[in-house]
Amino acid sequence: MVGLSAALLLEYHSVPYVLVERRSAMSVLPRSRGVHTRSAEIFRQIGALPRLEQVAATALVKGHFGGAWQGSALTDAQPLDLSRVVAAMAAGDPSPSNFLFLPQVLLEPVLADLARDRGGDLRFGVELTEFHDDGDSVAATLRDADGASTTLRADYLIAADGAGSTVRRALGIGGWELPPTQHLINVFARTDLTGILRGQSFSQCEINGERVRGLVLSKNNTDEWSFHIEYDPDAETLADYPVSRCVELIREMVGVPELEVELLARSAWDTGVFVADDYRRGRVFLVGDAAHRHAPWGGFNGNTGIADAHNLIWKLAAVRSGAAGPALLDSYVAERRPRALVAAEQARLGTDFRTRYGIETPYNAADLAARLDGGDVMGRYRYSSTAVSDAPAPLHVDDLKGQNGTRVPHLWIDAAETASTLDLCGPGFALLVAGTSAAWRDAAAQAERDTGTDLAVHALPQAEWSARTEVPSGGALLVRPDMHVAARSDTGLTPATLTETLRAITGRGAKADVAEDAPMQSAV
Numbered sequence: 001m002v003g004l005s006a007a008l009l010l011e012y013h014s015v016p017y018v019l020v021e022r023r024s025a026m027s028v029l030p031r032s033r034g035v036h037t038r039s040a041e042i043f044r045q046i047g048a049l050p051r052l053e054q055v056a057a058t059a060l061v062k063g064h065f066g067g068a069w070q071g072s073a074l075t076d077a078q079p080l081d082l083s084r085v086v087a088a089m090a091a092g093d094p095s096p097s098n099f100l101f102l103p104q105v106l107l108e109p110v111l112a113d114l115a116r117d118r119g120g121d122l123r124f125g126v127e128l129t130e131f132h133d134d135g136d137s138v139a140a141t142l143r144d145a146d147g148a149s150t151t152l153r154a155d156y157l158i159a160a161d162g163a164g165s166t167v168r169r170a171l172g173i174g175g176w177e178l179p180p181t182q183h184l185i186n187v188f189a190r191t192d193l194t195g196i197l198r199g200q201s202f203s204q205c206e207i208n209g210e211r212v213r214g215l216v217l218s219k220n221n222t223d224e225w226s227f228h229i230e231y232d233p234d235a236e237t238l239a240d241y242p243v244s245r246c247v248e249l250i251r252e253m254v255g256v257p258e259l260e261v262e263l264l265a266r267s268a269w270d271t272g273v274f275v276a277d278d279y280r281r282g283r284v285f286l287v288g289d290a291a292h293r294h295a296p297w298g299g300f301n302g303n304t305g306i307a308d309a310h311n312l313i314w315k316l317a318a319v320r321s322g323a324a325g326p327a328l329l330d331s332y333v334a335e336r337r338p339r340a341l342v343a344a345e346q347a348r349l350g351t352d353f354r355t356r357y358g359i360e361t362p363y364n365a366a367d368l369a370a371r372l373d374g375g376d377v378m379g380r381y382r383y384s385s386t387a388v389s390d391a392p393a394p395l396h397v398d399d400l401k402g403q404n405g406t407r408v409p410h411l412w413i414d415a416a417e418t419a420s421t422l423d424l425c426g427p428g429f430a431l432l433v434a435g436t437s438a439a440w441r442d443a444a445a446q447a448e449r450d451t452g453t454d455l456a457v458h459a460l461p462q463a464e465w466s467a468r469t470e471v472p473s474g475g476a477l478l479v480r481p482d483m484h485v486a487a488r489s490d491t492g493l494t495p496a497t498l499t500e501t502l503r504a505i506t507g508r509g510a511k512a513d514v515a516e517d518a519p520m521q522s523a524v
Contacts, residue, residue, distance in 0.1 A: 001032065001104055002288030002305035003160030004111035005042075009309050011118045012046040013317035013427050013481075018152060019115070020142055024125035026112075028265045029188050030103035030219045030226055032302040033203075038378045038407070039303045040097035041483070042310050045426055048114055049097065055110050056100040061222040068357050069205035073255030074196055074216060077205050084358045093379050093400055094410045096420035103219055104302065131157055131167070133282045156316055157284045160305070163274070165290035171281045176341070180270035181295070181351045184214060184228040185238060187246045190262040192223040196254065206353040207253045216253060224264075227253055231268075238268040271295035273348060275340045279333040285312055292340035297350030300343035300377055307378075308336050314427070314481035318506060323452040325507035335383045338395060345370075346377050372396070382406050383484060402469035402477045402485050408432065409468045413460060421460065426481040428454025429502070433476040434469070435462030440476055443495035450499045453506060480505075 003019060010017040035043070035052065043049040071077025115122055123142070129149070130141040138157045143149045159167035205216040215228040227250050229241070241249075247261045275292045279285060288305030312332050318324035349371050350356035355364045358371070376396045383405040384395075400409045411421045424430050433440050437459035444455045462473050469477060475489035478501065487493040487501050 001108050001111060001302055002309060003158075004108060004115060005306045006158055006160055006287060006309040006313060007115045007120050007122070008046050008048060008111060008118070009042075009313040010317075011115065011120055013313055015313070015317050015320060016121075018121045018123065018154070020123045020126040020128055020140075022125070022127035024145065026105070026108050028105055029186060029267060030105045030217070030224075031186075032104040032107075032296065032299060033101060033217070033219070034299040034303075035100040035102050035107065036299065036303040036374070036378050037092065037095050037097055037099050039306045040100055041095060041407075041422055042306060044097050045422070045483070048111070051110055051114060052100060052102060052107065055106055056102040059101055059103060059106055059220060060218075061220050067200075067202035068353070069202045070353065071205070071207065072209045073207060073253060074193065074205060075255030077207075079200075079202065080354065080357055080359055082357055082359075093375050095379075096410055096412075096422055105219075128161075128167070131170070131284070133157070133284055135282065138283050155283065155320055158309075158312070159284060159286050159290045160288045160309075161290050163289040163293040165286065167284065168276060168286055168290050171284060173276050173278050173281065173286070175274050175276040178273035178344075178348065180272040181348075182230060183233045183268070183270045184230055185241050185246070185266055185268055187227045187229060187241075187250065187266045188219070188264045189225060189227060189246075189250055190223050190264060191225065191250065191254070191259055193225065193254065194222050196256065204353075209252060212249045212252045214253065229253075233270070238266070241266065271351070273344045275337065275344055279308075279337060280329065285316075285329075285332065287312060291336075292344060294344040295347045295350065297347045297356050298343070298374065298377065300347055303378060304340055304343045307339065310482050311336050317427075318453070318481075318508075321452070323454070323506060323508060327507040328505075331383075339381060342372070342381070342395065343377055346372055379407060402471065402488060404485050404488060404491060406485055408477060408479045408483050408485055411460070411464060411468050421465075422483055424456070424458045425479050425483040428456060428481060429486070430479045431455065431457045431476045431498075432465070432479060433457065433459050433474070434465040434471050435459065435473050437476075439474075439495045440498075443498045447499040447502050451502045451506065451508065453502050455502070478502075478505075 007017060007019045040049055043052055068080045068082060069077040125145040127143050128140055129143045132139045137153050137155060140152045140157060141149055142152055159165055161167055201221050203218055207214050213230045217226040219225055229249050243263050246263055246266060250261050251257055251259045273294045276286055279291050287308040294301055315328050315332060319326055319328055349367045352364055354361050355367045380396050380400060382395060382397055397403050397406055400406055402409055408421060413419050413421060421432060431440050431444055437457055441457045444457045448455050466473060471489055477485050478487040478493055480486050486505050493501055
């Protein structure tokens with residue numbers, strides 16, 4: 001889903017690309033199940049959210065998504081008290097978007113269809129077998145299903161090739177690692193549990209039986225479920241779990257010996273942690289699982305990968321067009337790697353099932369004290385390298401008020417509450433002004449001429465915007481294409497300094513510096 005998101009973001013920024021995927025068909029395993037609010041905001045920006053919302057509305061056949069149970073089998077499992085979690089979610093940051101329950105198996109085809117509909121060059125069943133970065137471009141050798149090879153030359157290579165990334169290994173990039181706390185077989189199965197659940201529902205149920213331990217995860221709340229079965233990798237492999245054994249263990253987890261079960265897919269996975277030491281070598285960049293992986297508790301990993309692509313691609317587009325200098329690309333790893341470390345650490349704190357849901361036990365006080373809520377991990381973070389005027393700042397803020405380096409605050413700007421301040425961001429930079437904007441418009445026109453940076457100016461209701469951001473009347477926020485505040489008028493930004501501020505952010509002068517030959521494609 002990260003590679004397909006990257007493709008849509010490249011299209012949004014008018015960068016031609018080729019996406020290659022060695023598999024001819026997408027996985028049927030549900031895997032990631034939730035599109036976080038921050039990811040939904042990104043999909044909203046590129047016009048993909050309405051379609052995703054349509055599909056998400058059909059994901060659950062009955063009931064709702066949520067809840068956590070524990071038991072020796074589903075038949076005796078009991079729900080946990082999640083009132084603290086529900087209260088934390090209700091107190092989330094204002095946003096024009098919402099969390100979507102949308103399993104990856106449903107999400108990916110929609111993203112692929114959108115990319116094709118928008119003219120994307122998607123090549124499934126094609127494998128990247130070799131690449132060479134000569135400093136000016138990347139030569140990629142591609143092999144199709146018939147074994148024929150071709151060479152594609154591109155400006156950049158974005159590797160979204162998963163946790164075992166062959167691109168990362170070829171580049172010799174190591175990383176920070178933690179050993180797995182669990183090894184599991186993910187068995188996706190069709191079995192009707194509606195009668196057993198008696199109209200109730202859950203997101204996860206931990207099973208602690210005498211013969212089997214693991215998790216049951218909802219896919220559609222009726223007849224499609226993922227059964228994650230713990231196993232010992234020193235004694236067994238996936239091959240030791242044929243269909244017959246998996247069916248037997250699923251019946252044990254449910255607590256119904258004669259349960260009808262149809263296996264759809266299975267794979268082995270573990271909760272090991274890896275965060276790459278670097279996300280870049282020359283013209284090659286890592287995103288998503290190729291750059292970081294960890295346990296799925298909290299649903300951070302895939303959503304962190306989408307934010308990786310969101311951060312990287314506007315920078316690639318700016319450098320490619322000549323509106324930014326190559327040094328801007330150095331900020332990608334500086335901004336995104338700390339986010340992966342936070343997400344990995346927070347997921348690790350969810351190893352214990354009750355700790356995962358914020359429930360106190362006699363043994364988890366230290367882990368609970370170290371946990372951040374989902375808003376901190378995914379939304380209230382701060383890029384310290386973004387702020388051109390501030391001293392080093394904390395990684396998180398308590399509230400989004402337009403602080404340098406944070407996601408711009410949401411404010412509805414129409415009576416019908418359909419247009420948000422977030423909708424004013426991208427594909428170029430934006431100046432969001434509290435009230436009168438004439439001086440900023442003149443300065444923005446000059447800055448565009450001097451730097452080649454697209455810059456839109458929007459005058460917002462003074463009282464509401466000042467209250468939300470604490471910028472004074474006539475003040476402004478300078479917002480990057482990825483919705484993050486780059487500078488604000490009460491920390492040094494003025495109409496007179498706008499051009500130099502943009503130059504400092506992008507590391508570039510005028511467009512006249514750009515070579516006249518047309519750029520090549522960017523390859524994913």
